[in-house]
Amino acid sequence: MLYIILAFAAGCLVILSMIINSHLAKRIGVFQGTFINYIVGLLFTVIVLLFRNNAINLSFNNLSQIPFWAYLGGLIGVIVVAISNVIIPKIPTIYSTLLIFLGQLFTGIIIDSFTGNLISKGKLIGGFLIIAGLVYNFNVDKKHLIENE
Template sequence: MTIVLMFVALLAGFMLANQNPINADLKKIVGSPFGAAAISFGVGTVFLGILALVVNHALLPSLSFVGSQPGWIWLGGVLGGIYLTSNVLLFARLGAIQTVILPILGQILMGIIIDTFGWFGGNVLPLTFFRVLGVLVLIAGVIVAVVLPGFLNRDVRQLDADTQASVLQPTLLGWRLWAVIAGALSAMQQAINGHLGALLQAPVQGSFISFLIGFILILLVSLMVDKRLPSWTDLQHAQIWNWFGGILGGLFVLATIIVLPTIGAGMTITMGLLGQIIGSMLVQQFGWWRSMKAPVSLVQILGVVVMIVGVGLIKFL
């Protein structure tokens, strides 16, 4: 059963990897990353709402349930909105490489902390030598698969250097710290959502609540930043598949809510990241969703293999 749930988490990461280029293409159409995110969250909310009505015959929990739970149980959607907004801001200040690796580092470390101390209603998993070794190997695999290809590309290095040159060093350090914190918030979001779904005994309803809160937050951010919503004229240029991003995001949240109470936050996050990286490599290889097409390198494949070794050390030793 554990292996099956690990595969579900892997598939969830794969879906998220496909959501990213879909939303990136939508951003070009509506002219704003926040507007594209609001549309994606809106579609995901409607999709999960319909699913919740079909499966649970209800969208929201009872007032007695709401009153009996701690306030932090509703923060999953808020943390997801903060993480999404942070990624947009970080890219313009840190460049591509650090915007990818620093949040991932925060996700992995927070996932281990959550499991070690049993935060957010999770089971306690002792921090053994092999778990620590597995995490180090996993991080090494992420660096090889994600960071090294970009670092070996002189154009990417120069673009990142030019981006960071416009930011003062103390401010740059603050943004790097926030990148790690944003990744940690993303891990906390998944743990909170998993606990909410377990308490409700209704993963679909928990997913809907998280997405609804995130949609409200990102919609407010979009209105504050863009001062407008995407027009119908903009949306007429969208392809049918441009609307799939929110559905894939909703399925990602639903999958993590289902698997996290059983396999833990650390393994859910780890398998999700592995799925994202494999999915991104396939998107890159075949140029799916009008993304830039580029062949997968041996370095990227090596990085994935190292990550799988890290997963094995964490889970099976």
């Protein structure tokens, strides 16, 4: 149950982070906002490590044993923050949230198919229901905009 609560909290924080970062990016620029995001994250991580009294063991020998692809998470994170900084101000938060979720869902399904994990019909049906709901809601919103003009 704890992990479900933590996953829900992480999802909430991701959306809040995206909104806050996009407002920063509007003021100082997309990549400058992304840079500040990662600098603040780095400082927070250093503070947490210092207070936890964990040894920071980053020897070249340890780092060189990690496969190259494992370092791509940071690169992908920067790309995600930069893209979010661009899209959040352009489309309503609910749409960007659902579109990002759909991207995560279908990417997870694709990764599961390559790694031999079971892909349930429910996940596919759920993803397509979310797409149908988005299209329906978009059309309703568009109709209201036209009526209000």
